[in-house]
Amino acid sequence: MNPRTRTLVLLLGLVALATSCGQSSNISQQANRGINARMGSMPDANNPLHTIVLPHDEPVFPPGAGRDEFVTACVVCHSPRYITMQPRFPRATWLSEVKKMQNTYGAHISDEQAVKIADYLFSINGKASSGKAPKGTYGE
Amino acid sequence: MPEIGTFDMNRRGFLQLIGATGAAALMASCNRVSAGLESLSTPENLARFPEKTELILLTDRPPQLETAIHYFRQDLTSNEAFFVRWHLEGIPTSVDLRTFRLNVTGHVRQPLQLSVDDLRSQFEPISIVAVNQCSGNSRSRFEPRVPGGQWNDGACGNAKWTGVSMKSILDRAQVKAGAVDVSFNGLDVPPLPSIADFVKALSIDHARDGEVMVAYAMNDQPLPMVNGFPLRLVVPGWYGTYWVKALSDITVLPQPFSNFWTDKAYRIPNTPNGTESPKDLDKDTIPINRFNVRSIFVRPDPNEILHPGIPTEIEGVAFDSGYGIRRVEVSSDGGTSWADARLDPDIGKYSWRRWRTSWTPGSRGQYRLMARATNAVGETQSKEQWNRSGFMWNVIQQVDVKVE
Numbered sequence: 343m344n345p346r347t348r349t350l351v352l353l354l355g356l357v358a359l360a361t362s363c364g365q366s367s368n369i370s371q372q373a374n375r376g377i378n379a380r381m382g383s384m385p386d387a388n389n390p391l392h393t394i395v396l397p398h399d400e401p402v403f404p405p406g407a408g409r410d411e412f413v414t415a416c417v418v419c420h421s422p423r424y425i426t427m428q429p430r431f432p433r434a435t436w437l438s439e440v441k442k443m444q445n446t447y448g449a450h451i452s453d454e455q456a457v458k459i460a461d462y463l464f465s466i467n468g469k470a471s472s473g474k475a476p477k478g479t480y481g482e
Numbered sequence: 483m484p485e486i487g488t489f490d491m492n493r494r495g496f497l498q499l500i501g502a503t504g505a506a507a508l509m510a511s512c513n514r515v516s517a518g519l520e521s522l523s524t525p526e527n528l529a530r531f532p533e534k535t536e537l538i539l540l541t542d543r544p545p546q547l548e549t550a551i552h553y554f555r556q557d558l559t560s561n562e563a564f565f566v567r568w569h570l571e572g573i574p575t576s577v578d579l580r581t582f583r584l585n586v587t588g589h590v591r592q593p594l595q596l597s598v599d600d601l602r603s604q605f606e607p608i609s610i611v612a613v614n615q616c617s618g619n620s621r622s623r624f625e626p627r628v629p630g631g632q633w634n635d636g637a638c639g640n641a642k643w644t645g646v647s648m649k650s651i652l653d654r655a656q657v658k659a660g661a662v663d664v665s666f667n668g669l670d671v672p673p674l675p676s677i678a679d680f681v682k683a684l685s686i687d688h689a690r691d692g693e694v695m696v697a698y699a700m701n702d703q704p705l706p707m708v709n710g711f712p713l714r715l716v717v718p719g720w721y722g723t724y725w726v727k728a729l730s731d732i733t734v735l736p737q738p739f740s741n742f743w744t745d746k747a748y749r750i751p752n753t754p755n756g757t758e759s760p761k762d763l764d765k766d767t768i769p770i771n772r773f774n775v776r777s778i779f780v781r782p783d784p785n786e787i788l789h790p791g792i793p794t795e796i797e798g799v800a801f802d803s804g805y806g807i808r809r810v811e812v813s814s815d816g817g818t819s820w821a822d823a824r825l826d827p828d829i830g831k832y833s834w835r836r837w838r839t840s841w842t843p844g845s846r847g848q849y850r851l852m853a854r855a856t857n858a859v860g861e862t863q864s865k866e867q868w869n870r871s872g873f874m875w876n877v878i879q880q881v882d883v884k885v886e
Contacts, residue, residue, distance in 0.1 A: 391579070392578075392579070392704075392711060394531075394708070395575070396543075397542065400543065419677075420673075423539070423540065423543075427631070427632045431629065448676020448677060449676075
């Protein structure tokens, strides 16, 4: 690789980094926009068929190792907002949550994928462990 | 391409720069990513679902929506503002009342298939004003923080429920001798076959107490779909996990009910106030059941600015599992001294009860107001509490206000 090419590659890398940062700030923009659902009418006593249309507006997650596994295995059953509403948790707590999904709820996740997903969740919403991390429980 | 030329000329310095600050810049950008994620859970993040007003968005699929505290200035929480909490992604979005039936089966002599119209026309209607509260209401107040729906204090509401007593339905079905439990299933379905369907149960005696009811109206209107249209189980004084939405199946059982949502989920330490130590989790757990006594500040708003020498109306609500709120005390000095608040008229033993007092701040500064409710059997709010699931919060309520 000649020096000019290397510089180009570096620059492209920086642009990619900047783009990813831009994407991350879009997350909050998207969140702040809120959900603009169609307002269904109240149930009408004269109309026996009552139907609503649920809004679907989920946050875009930042790129990173494990993101594909997360999107594939987790988002099929629930919104990524299950992650975004949590406070920062130690890695052990995130791994416990992923293991709960795998072992208790039967999410289609291999052990290897579980670790990748936990690492990804920790990278975007983690904090250093201070003492014993609370493990996930059920029905919460 | 002069820019590249410029960079090329300074390539060595540029690379050094990247070496020195690149990691820091990368870290900073990662922090911003996380900050962006955290901002999603701020109260400004509102969502409007069908038949609902703007509510605080916890999750959109399945929906978990929290009521802003200012709605609690009214004794009855409007249907539009009432909190929403589902477990499974497959929530009902369409109900045809021509084909919908409430099925009553199991350990009965006369299985029933009841339309909503049957319930309205063939049974004596009853009404009850009752608080419904999520087991995890105020979970975000637990320290250390626990995973789960990160509710503030708005996963509750007070409504007038109208419908049919479970007793009258079970009587018509002619429950056989030896019945133990009654289970309740709704129209919601799990997204994977490996996930247990959300079914809850009550003892036969509880189900037949004349107060547990099947509600077809909430504040004299049909229920919003996301609050359980067309029928919802109402279990006065008990946590919301039992208030099965879109109720479609009632099964009388000659043996104790057992499933994931009772055996593994929604359990509390078998200790006073459901509290345990994060360092030593209790092995003895029981299903969550009746409400802890608790209070909520309605006024002032958190971080509202008050003024010295000017009387300020302090207001809140308090409720328990049905014994009735008898006393609410308020402190403005961190709990050293307490003054009784006035109680509004009692509007039902399962309703919340409004309390009010007037407070005149003496001087400028930051104040922490505290409220402590006590019920008719002497149950009161705790000084501290923690459990692994973040259930049954009832620590003495606090709100921080600034006086300027």
